[in-house]
Amino acid sequence: MIPDPFSGLAAFLAVAETRGFTAASARLGVSPAAVSQAVKALEAKLGTPLFVRTTRRVRLTETGADLLSRVAPAVADIAGAIETAGAMGDEPSGFLRLTVPRMAVPLIIDRVVPAFRHAHPGVTVEVAVEDATVDLLGRGFDAGIRIGEYVERDMVGVRLSRDIVWSVVAAPSYLATHGRPATPEDLTRHEAIRYRFPASGALYRWEFEREGRPLSVDPPGKLIVNDGALLVSFAKAGLGLSYVADIAVEQEQRAGLLVRVLEPYLPTTPGLFLYFPQRAQAQPKLRAFIDVTRKLLRLRRIEAKSHHAAIGELKG
Amino acid sequence: MIPDPFSGLAAFLAVAETRGFTAASARLGVSPAAVSQAVKALEAKLGTPLFVRTTRRVRLTETGADLLSRVAPAVADIAGAIETAGAMGDEPSGFLRLTVPRMAVPLIIDRVVPAFRHAHPGVTVEVAVEDATVDLLGRGFDAGIRIGEYVERDMVGVRLSRDIVWSVVAAPSYLATHGRPATPEDLTRHEAIRYRFPASGALYRWEFEREGRPLSVDPPGKLIVNDGALLVSFAKAGLGLSYVADIAVEQEQRAGLLVRVLEPYLPTTPGLFLYFPQRAQAQPKLRAFIDVTRKLLRLRRIEAKSHHAAIGELKG
DNA sequence: TGCACTATTTAGTATAACTTTATAATCGTA
DNA sequence: TACGATTATAAAGTTATACTAAATAGTGCA
Numbered sequence: 001m002i003p004d005p006f007s008g009l010a011a012f013l014a015v016a017e018t019r020g021f022t023a024a025s026a027r028l029g030v031s032p033a034a035v036s037q038a039v040k041a042l043e044a045k046l047g048t049p050l051f052v053r054t055t056r057r058v059r060l061t062e063t064g065a066d067l068l069s070r071v072a073p074a075v076a077d078i079a080g081a082i083e084t085a086g087a088m089g090d091e092p093s094g095f096l097r098l099t100v101p102r103m104a105v106p107l108i109i110d111r112v113v114p115a116f117r118h119a120h121p122g123v124t125v126e127v128a129v130e131d132a133t134v135d136l137l138g139r140g141f142d143a144g145i146r147i148g149e150y151v152e153r154d155m156v157g158v159r160l161s162r163d164i165v166w167s168v169v170a171a172p173s174y175l176a177t178h179g180r181p182a183t184p185e186d187l188t189r190h191e192a193i194r195y196r197f198p199a200s201g202a203l204y205r206w207e208f209e210r211e212g213r214p215l216s217v218d219p220p221g222k223l224i225v226n227d228g229a230l231l232v233s234f235a236k237a238g239l240g241l242s243y244v245a246d247i248a249v250e251q252e253q254r255a256g257l258l259v260r261v262l263e264p265y266l267p268t269t270p271g272l273f274l275y276f277p278q279r280a281q282a283q284p285k286l287r288a289f290i291d292v293t294r295k296l297l298r299l300r301r302i303e304a305k306s307h308h309a310a311i312g313e314l315k316g
Numbered sequence: 317m318i319p320d321p322f323s324g325l326a327a328f329l330a331v332a333e334t335r336g337f338t339a340a341s342a343r344l345g346v347s348p349a350a351v352s353q354a355v356k357a358l359e360a361k362l363g364t365p366l367f368v369r370t371t372r373r374v375r376l377t378e379t380g381a382d383l384l385s386r387v388a389p390a391v392a393d394i395a396g397a398i399e400t401a402g403a404m405g406d407e408p409s410g411f412l413r414l415t416v417p418r419m420a421v422p423l424i425i426d427r428v429v430p431a432f433r434h435a436h437p438g439v440t441v442e443v444a445v446e447d448a449t450v451d452l453l454g455r456g457f458d459a460g461i462r463i464g465e466y467v468e469r470d471m472v473g474v475r476l477s478r479d480i481v482w483s484v485v486a487a488p489s490y491l492a493t494h495g496r497p498a499t500p501e502d503l504t505r506h507e508a509i510r511y512r513f514p515a516s517g518a519l520y521r522w523e524f525e526r527e528g529r530p531l532s533v534d535p536p537g538k539l540i541v542n543d544g545a546l547l548v549s550f551a552k553a554g555l556g557l558s559y560v561a562d563i564a565v566e567q568e569q570r571a572g573l574l575v576r577v578l579e580p581y582l583p584t585t586p587g588l589f590l591y592f593p594q595r596a597q598a599q600p601k602l603r604a605f606i607d608v609t610r611k612l613l614r615l616r617r618i619e620a621k622s623h624h625a626a627i628g629e630l631k632g
Numbered sequence: 633t634g635c636a637c638t639a640t641t642t643a644g645t646a647t648a649a650c651t652t653t654a655t656a657a658t659c660g661t662a
Numbered sequence: 663t664a665c666g667a668t669t670a671t672a673a674a675g676t677t678a679t680a681c682t683a684a685a686t687a688g689t690g691c692a
Contacts, residue, residue, distance in 0.1 A: 010321060028319060030682090031681065035318070053639065063404050064401075066397075070396070318680085372669065
């Protein structure tokens with residue numbers, strides 16, 4: 001048997017509170033003999049009687065009174081904690097910790113988290129923005145957003161966006177001055193706004209395809225940033241070419257502030273996904289977050305269709 | 317069954333503290349499946365998972381962490397109350413935890429503990445052998461054996477042995493080959509079997525007195541041990557000189573296997589004492605241990621007197 | 633003094649908890 | 663990338679514990 005430090009306490013407390021074994025047995029829903037045996041076993045374990053009893057009266061000994069006075073508050077604490085834990089069962093509450101790449105902030109997080117907080121004020125949300133691939137369980141996260149379809153087993157991926165078409169963009173003013181690159185090799189004669197990964201410190205190589213084969217380029221650049229938003233804003237300022245996901249510059253393109261170049265050479269990859277451990281998906285806080293996210297992204301798809309935009313399917 | 321408000325808590329606490337079901341099952345002394353079932357039943361009762369687990373990792377959920385933080389102090393209170401109640405019983409029961417230096421094992425522990433266990437089978441005795449000075453209360457010990465008379469407040473010391481006369485001893489064969497040191501300085505031309513304290517890693521300096529003034533020597537030696545028994549057995553094997561308490565080599569001296577040298581220079585210190593908190597001495601388990609110890613050491617003194625040996629007084 | 637009621641003990645039974653075995657999953661290392 | 667070692671869990675069977683029923687002894691009140 002699992003050694004039970006509480007063995008006999010329930011019976012002891014019931015007898016002490018009702019002042020009798022028969023009353024205690026009625027309260028506990030068992031026979032008087034069961035209560036008698038349980039208390040007797042506890043007394044044997046302690047090596048001292050807890051009650052003085054006649055067939056007509058039950059009185060706590062000094063040791064029993066002392067034990068009761070110390071144990072009763074602690075038992076009440078435990079009962080309260082268990083009740084609270086049980087109450088947490090149905091309503092989402094507690095902490096929801098997410099790790100997300102910076103790109104996901106304007107696309108997903110800025111929209112979903114306010115809606116989620118509004119719908120579930122009992123849940124504290126923590127968003128850790130980082131562009132490194134994160135070990136969810138090891139770092140204590142409940143879920144994460146990632147580019148591309150994760151292949152880690154026992155993880156579930158929920159698509160949050162359509163596929164990403166990568167883009168090289170520049171301001172019209174930049175192109176007027178420096179010309180328009182026609183092939184990836186032309187980039188050697190241009191200014192690139194480079195991206196450095198915060199975690200690893202590596203510079204992001206620009207990736208292309210030619211006739212189905214991958215091609216990687218390290219273009220020259222005198223601007224290096226570690227923030228995706230700066231890639232976009234510096235490009236708009238005419239400071240160079242940026243390599244970004246098309247979904248990050250949709251508005252700038254529509255407004256004519258940024259222009260795509262090298263389109264025939266740019267790849268497409270799966271978009272943003274929400275990942276979480278399969279075992280965790282039964283948790284109310286996570287289910288609630290997924291539900292809110294789906295509803296919001298479905299609304300966005302309806303909006304996008306009305307703008308005649310191509311939308312990727314949302315998958316469960 | 318008596319409804320048990322604590323059902324599953326022991327298993328839950330064990331898993332939370334050990335961070336795994338297998339480790340928890342080892343601690344509780346049951347199979348991993350039993351722990352898994354107990355926790356699962358508690359989770360079902362609460363309607364919420366307490367752990368997120370893979371086969372390789374176990375992590376508390378937010379609910380589980382909250383439950384743990386609330387339950388753990390209450391459980392500790394209950395354990396303390398039960399232990400106190402048990403200590404106050406007339407029949408000694410529960411745990412008696414002792415910390416003792418290795419030297420005390422052959423002299424005291426080997427004799428007293430079997431007798432005590434025989435007389436009081438209801439008490440579980442734990443003996444921690446270590447040569448470091450131990451904080452009794454901080455480490456959860458009921459009593460400890462120490463060389464010398466403790467002056468810590470609220471502690472009571474019961475003498476267990478007569479004063480210790482320290483000795484430098486060697487086998488006759490060693491002395492025949494290497495000569496007999498006449499002064500502590502002569503040790504520089506001898507082989508010492510050194511003692512290293514396991515806890516601190518410090519080498520034990522050999523302490524002498526000359527004309528009432530202390531004198532400390534670091535003799536050279538190519539044998540270093542952290543076990544007192546090895547000091548004696550290596551000395552018997554003629555491997556060098558050992559610095560030991562005379563009570564540790566009484567039999568070897570009587571048998572002529574070891575010879576004392578440098579006697580005029582060796583100090584005497586108070587012997588072995590049993591120490592315990594003053595407020596604990598009313599506890600039956602501790603009173604019983606003291607009684608058994610006194611009886612046994614008194615018997616030993618009668619034995620020793622019949623051998624015409626000098627015995628130190630036993631003090632309370 | 634007698635009766636009603638309670639606590640306890642004992643023997644038997646039922647149920648709960650545990651074990652064993654097999655399986656699936658995970659993580660680390662080669 | 664694949665394989666092996668280790669862990670968690672589920673299911674079925676077994677064992678041990680806790681409970682019940684019945685009998686007995688004791689107590690307190692009318």
